[in-house]
Amino acid sequence: MQNDWEWFNNNPEIKKLMQHTATQGYYFILYYMYYVSSASSVYAGLAFGAPIMDMILPLNETREKIPSFPTNYGIDGEKYFILLGIHGFIVNAMAMAWLWTTDAFIIMMVYHCSSLFNIVGVLLQQLNMKNCNYDEQYEKKIITEAIIVHKYAIEFAEFIEKSVTKVYGFIFMVNMIMMSITGFYAVLNFEKRKSEAIRMALFTVSQGIHLFLNTIPSQCIINSSESVFHAVYNCKWDELSIKSKNLLNIMLTRSSRPYTLTAGKFYPVNFENFGNIIKTSLSYLTVLNSMQ
Structure with a gap:
């Protein structure tokens, strides 16, 4: 990728295109980071809802405390609920950081590959310009x-595909089942434990958003590779030589x-x-709901 920037550095139009595409990728990664950090913080933070409400609006009975993750540390979960919640929050943050860095690297490669496909269109546009040295x-x-x-863009796209296909297979299969x-x-516990049902519903929506964000890079490659076909098709074929055709x-x-x-x-x-x-996923949810 660094060699590509050095290679096209002398062409102002192509350099501008690559900078524009890189900026799009940068903002996508930034928004993705905001989403991951916000979603994970809300999910883990909801576990502290009951203790906080007990301090602000105490009832005659203690509200049910639901941990971020159902685990057994071999200690009294009620007594050390806050400490266990903090530990869960930190572990969740570390997992989300790993997820974001992995996906960010994939997004960076995809947007660079898309810029290569778009460069092909910029180069072919020169065939449609009037030039005194046109021969x-x-x-x-x-x-x-x-x-x-x-050719290089295709090889790079194939390299990305080979690198992420197993990861995407695991992510899409697990997310579809988990949703x-x-x-x-969430539906099952809506009447009995509304706070837990809301948390699970938010988790389900977050999984769908995560799948959508993982779909965008692939769609980006599809659109940019299709643009090459349109760029070739839109050339002035009637003015080209037989060899060029x-x-x-x-x-x-x-x-x-x-x-x-x-x-x-x-x-x-x-x-x-x-x-x-x-x-x-909704079909599976309907089937499960009908069986209860």
């Missing part, structure tokens, strides 16, 4: 450079199939399949 050699130079960048279970648990035909064929990230090498990650996952 077959000029066309060949532009198309050859576009092919090299396109059904936690959603069912043959080279563009190769690019047109290779860019006709958009690239995407997959979950476990068999499930394409995109917005359409994200909707299918949510529908499947």
